Amino acid sequence: MELNIKHDKEYQQFTANIGDEEAELAYATPSDEVMDFTHTFVPESARGKGVANKLIEEGLCYAEENGKKVVATCPVVKKFIDRNENYQKLLRD
Template sequence: MQYEIIHEEKYQQFTARLEQDEEAELAYAKPEDGVLDLTHTFVPEAYRGTGLAQELINTALAYARRHNLKIIATCVAVKKHIAQHPEHQDLLH
């Protein structure tokens, strides 16, 4: 399933707006120039298992790649995703 994911820089997160005013998000911090620390992924229970977390993660990784940023995978879901998709290893800080 495809979700519209918006990068909300002022909140430092990638957000998918869902039904009934629900949101899924991948939050990040900027510990230093050129680095995003992907800290937390949240998907409402009704949307778990739909691939939404992977879409959020892939969106954040694509953003990092486009902007020549390195990432820190503090979030367990992001760590697991990168371990399963070695093509993203080069983004790790």
């Protein structure tokens, strides 16, 4: 599934339109150097197609490119990082 993921800094989220629905990865910024990924949502019609993984990957790549550390409050993000060793270096100590 091809996704056009958009980053909205004002609302602190990465989103992708899926038909007339929207998938999102929300985050908070407890400090300038930290992104806390707090919530992932994928519409029921698009679940099981890798949408959440693509959103999470986009968010983590953004964090890495911008020198941010990551907190994975969202259990889906935590599970993704646990399974993908190359992103574990981004986790805040």
